[in-house]
Amino acid sequence: MKPALIVHGGARDIPDEAVEACTSGCQRALAAGWSILSKGGQALDAIEAAIVVLEDDPVFDAGYGSHLNLDGRVECDAIVMDGRTLGAGAVSALQRVKNPIRVARAILENCPHMMLVGEGAERFAIQHGIPLCDPEGLISQAERAAWLKCRKDKHAAAHHRGHEQGTVGAVALDKDGNLFAATSTGGTCCKLPGRVGDSPLIGCGCYADSEAGGVSCTGYGEAIMKIVMAKTAVDLLRQSAICADSPAGASCEASTAKVAAREAVHLLSKRAHGTGGLILLDRHGNPGFAFSTPRMAYGYVALDGNFVTGV
Numbered sequence: 001m002k003p004a005l006i007v008h009g010g011a012r013d014i015p016d017e018a019v020e021a022c023t024s025g026c027q028r029a030l031a032a033g034w035s036i037l038s039k040g041g042q043a044l045d046a047i048e049a050a051i052v053v054l055e056d057d058p059v060f061d062a063g064y065g066s067h068l069n070l071d072g073r074v075e076c077d078a079i080v081m082d083g084r085t086l087g088a089g090a091v092s093a094l095q096r097v098k099n100p101i102r103v104a105r106a107i108l109e110n111c112p113h114m115m116l117v118g119e120g121a122e123r124f125a126i127q128h129g130i131p132l133c134d135p136e137g138l139i140s141q142a143e144r145a146a147w148l149k150c151r152k153d154k155h156a157a158a159h160h161r162g163h164e165q166g167t168v169g170a171v172a173l174d175k176d177g178n179l180f181a182a183t184s185t186g187g188t189c190c191k192l193p194g195r196v197g198d199s200p201l202i203g204c205g206c207y208a209d210s211e212a213g214g215v216s217c218t219g220y221g222e223a224i225m226k227i228v229m230a231k232t233a234v235d236l237l238r239q240s241a242i243c244a245d246s247p248a249g250a251s252c253e254a255s256t257a258k259v260a261a262r263e264a265v266h267l268l269s270k271r272a273h274g275t276g277g278l279i280l281l282d283r284h285g286n287p288g289f290a291f292s293t294p295r296m297a298y299g300y301v302a303l304d305g306n307f308v309t310g311v
């Protein structure tokens with residue numbers, strides 16, 4: 001099977017001055033994941049490598065440089081899902097982990113539960129060789145400055161444009177047909193401590209099923225949860241897959257990935273009055289993406305092996 005990879009760095013009103021950094025972050029994430037997939041490596045390793053690059057880049061709202069909560073602290077959520085088994089590993093409200101996706105992976109591989117939060121998740125991280133960091137080390141100067149301004153003007157000023165939410169994600173398919181999807185986020189700016197968004201919730205911010213496809217979402221979590229957006233998109237892919245498998249159905253598979261992405265984002269605005277976006281791969285590795293925000297940072301590997309990025 002031909003490997004495939006798609007990533008995103010969040011759907012939001014990305015300001016002009018951040019476009020270059022978002023593009024280069026997506027390119028570096030693709031390079032990290034593709035260096036594994038193109039040599040015959042595993043989708044799980046590729047997806048972790050891609051997400052780590054995005055978490056480490058302060059232009060994105062995940063890991064280092066995440067938006068701060070009302071108390072001025074970083075609080076991260078992440079998930080990774082295996083399309084073959086439908087198993088997932090998810091974490092929420094991490095305050096002392098540099099790369100939350102690594103803990104999500106450790107849960108997927110080593111835990112009888114699918115989701116751990118807060119102190120329990122951090123204890124699990126230590127037990128599985130993932131060190132904790134100083135919470136201050138996750139705070140970028142830009143986010144500290146934004147948080148200080150938010151305290152004064154309640155998000156009303158121009159500085160807050162494009163700063164409401166973020167999120168990063170990736171979907172990967174390897175040569176053996178293994179399909180994984182992952183999402184990681186610092187959540188919304190000035191969220192209440194303990195708030196959990198869509199990102200780490202199976203079916204909301206992420207879903208993968210090898211029979212249909214894999215999805216990572218971005219946008220306003222409280223709306224995305226209402227329509228279980230990632231699972232909704234996978235269900236749209238499944239309908240097309242069933243159609244294509246039927247004797248007369250070969251033609252309906254064309255553009256399936258693009259249509260499913262578009263329909264799910266359309267439902268988000270129609271039914272939940274929210275904005276956001278998503279990336280996906282269908283079961284064959286065809287990429288699709290859509291967003292209703294002014295911009296979304298994304299990248300995928302084209303059939304000829306070239307990286308396609310956009311903001």
Ligand code: GLY
Pocket residue numbers: 165166167185186187188196197198199217218219220221222
């Ligand atoms: N989509 C990210 C969040 O709402 O937390």
